[in-house]
Amino acid sequence: MIEAFAELQELSSWLLLAAAILYILVIGESRYAKYYFWAGLLIHGVNFLMRGLDLGWVPLAEKHDTISFIGFSLALSLAYAERKTRNDRLLLFGTPLVVAFLFISFLSRRQDEISPFLNSTWFFLHSVTYFGSLGMLGAGMVAGGLFLHGRVSELEQMQYRMLLYGWIIYTVALVLGSIWFFVAYGTYWLWTSKELWSTLTWFYLGMYAHARLMPRFRGWPAAAMGTLGFAFALFTYFGVGTVIPSPPTAF
Amino acid sequence: MLNTLYRFLVSLSTVFWSFALLLGLMLVGSLMLPENLAFFSGIDDEPLFRWLLANAEITKVWWIWALVAGIAWLGLSTVLCTLDFLRTRLSRVRFLLRVTPQVMHLGVLFVMLGHLLTGSYGFKTDYMVRKGDPIEPLENIRLTLENLDLTLDELGLAADWRADLRLEEQGQSVTRQIRPAGPVYFGGLGFYFKSVAMEEEPVAVLRICRDPGAPWALAGGILLIMGGTAFLYARFRKSEA
Numbered sequence: 001m002i003e004a005f006a007e008l009q010e011l012s013s014w015l016l017l018a019a020a021i022l023y024i025l026v027i028g029e030s031r032y033a034k035y036y037f038w039a040g041l042l043i044h045g046v047n048f049l050m051r052g053l054d055l056g057w058v059p060l061a062e063k064h065d066t067i068s069f070i071g072f073s074l075a076l077s078l079a080y081a082e083r084k085t086r087n088d089r090l091l092l093f094g095t096p097l098v099v100a101f102l103f104i105s106f107l108s109r110r111q112d113e114i115s116p117f118l119n120s121t122w123f124f125l126h127s128v129t130y131f132g133s134l135g136m137l138g139a140g141m142v143a144g145g146l147f148l149h150g151r152v153s154e155l156e157q158m159q160y161r162m163l164l165y166g167w168i169i170y171t172v173a174l175v176l177g178s179i180w181f182f183v184a185y186g187t188y189w190l191w192t193s194k195e196l197w198s199t200l201t202w203f204y205l206g207m208y209a210h211a212r213l214m215p216r217f218r219g220w221p222a223a224a225m226g227t228l229g230f231a232f233a234l235f236t237y238f239g240v241g242t243v244i245p246s247p248p249t250a251f
Numbered sequence: 252m253l254n255t256l257y258r259f260l261v262s263l264s265t266v267f268w269s270f271a272l273l274l275g276l277m278l279v280g281s282l283m284l285p286e287n288l289a290f291f292s293g294i295d296d297e298p299l300f301r302w303l304l305a306n307a308e309i310t311k312v313w314w315i316w317a318l319v320a321g322i323a324w325l326g327l328s329t330v331l332c333t334l335d336f337l338r339t340r341l342s343r344v345r346f347l348l349r350v351t352p353q354v355m356h357l358g359v360l361f362v363m364l365g366h367l368l369t370g371s372y373g374f375k376t377d378y379m380v381r382k383g384d385p386i387e388p389l390e391n392i393r394l395t396l397e398n399l400d401l402t403l404d405e406l407g408l409a410a411d412w413r414a415d416l417r418l419e420e421q422g423q424s425v426t427r428q429i430r431p432a433g434p435v436y437f438g439g440l441g442f443y444f445k446s447v448a449m450e451e452e453p454v455a456v457l458r459i460c461r462d463p464g465a466p467w468a469l470a471g472g473i474l475l476i477m478g479g480t481a482f483l484y485a486r487f488r489k490s491e492a
Contacts, residue, residue: 168479175469183434188369190295193280199277200274245285
């Protein structure tokens with residue numbers, strides 16, 4: 001915590017804090033909520049650009065930045081879903097999750113270094129699509145959760161859309177990640193818990209896409225299943241390596 | 252009887268439970284791998300099937316065999332689903348919406364084929380290479396390290412490294428730079444700069460690989476992306492138009 005406050009002397013940390021405060025104001029449900037949200041999103045984006053300029057590479061090589069980017073991608077996906085459905089509750093219920101990601105990012109220790117194996121265009125393309133897809137899956141979870149609560153079919157449609165977008169972008173991320181892995185380590189697959197869970201999440205989303213076509217899963221069963229997609233993706237990133245041991249990616 | 256089996260294989264319900272089975276097996280695997288770290292330590296160093304046959308402790312590897320069988324089952328179901336699709340008449344309006352999932356299915360099959368070839372015929376080995384001291388990783392291929400640049404960090408550890416490799420095969424010779432995540436491909440082999448061993452003078456540790464499955468897996472990945480993107484367009488953009 002002390003380290004986090006010490007880091008506040010840097011502009012990017014101030015920007016992150018300002019974005020978090022604006023997002024928190026959204027939860028207050030005032031008539032300016034949308035303005036706060038968009039201002040928060042803008043400052044959050046500026047922070048990402050500044051970190052990149054400061055480091056000299058796409059700032060997605062350490063947990064501090066990746067968690068912040070998941071929050072950014074989630075906020076962007078929520079904004080898209082809100083514009084399509086005109087349902088303010090998506091922002092209201094989704095923004096606390098964005099704030100949570102920002103604070104976890106804020107408390108994660110910064111390293112500001114990159115391994116030569118990660119300093120690759122393929123890796124950066126993989127990271128942007130991977131963490132971008134997580135935001136879409138998160139927005140799908142929020143829409144699905146709201147559908148389960150109020151049964152507004154439009155929200156279930158939005159969940160399906162966000163999960164399909166997330167799944168396809170996740171597929172792009174896995175392909176790009178495999179290319180990077182092949183270029184860096186000479187293989188596109190390793191037998192580790194991390195790789196198994198990445199594939200497991202892809203299969204789970206595939207299972208959801210097929211289940212939604214089945215009459216017996218229409219409605220709340222498919223929505224409940226889709227809501228869990230984000231949990232699978234998050235567990236792959238945060239849980240595997242901590243709850244389930246997995247060796248770090250290396251030769 | 253055959254018709255019943257065919258209907259069973261192409262049904263969505265079969266696909267759903269096949270996915271569920273694979274999820275269960277991967278979950279078991281993700282727990283078994285760290286539990287038996289020493290046993291599985293060599294699994295990535297040689298083709299999968301060669302490793303599986305040499306390490307036949309069924310209590311530890313049953314889930315990999317089951318995973319291979321499950322993926323083969325899903326592959327069969329995918330092929331039959333695509334054949335079933337080809338038998339149906341298509342209306343022009345829903346053409347894209349119905350074709351694109353089949354392109355994704357084809358992508359999955361290509362990825363499966365890639366893994367099968369990699370797991371059967373891949374080749375991977377490490378070499379310590381000294382500057383000016385040639386090696387022959389395969390018959391007819393000769394490799395010489397011509398130059399080695401090393402960047403050290405504040406602690407004196409290697410932070411970045413690159414080298415010039417001269418490769419010769421049947422009179423043909425090329426010199427290319429190699430660095431981490433910047434391999435060289437020559438004569439059907441991939442040369443990867445793994446690390447630098449600090450001996451009396453720095454020694455390059457190179458990994459040399461051949462992976463016949465990689466192009467198929469890449470083609471599958473491209474088909475998955477193309478099919479998925481076109482499906483999203485057909486499903487959402489057209490419905491809004």
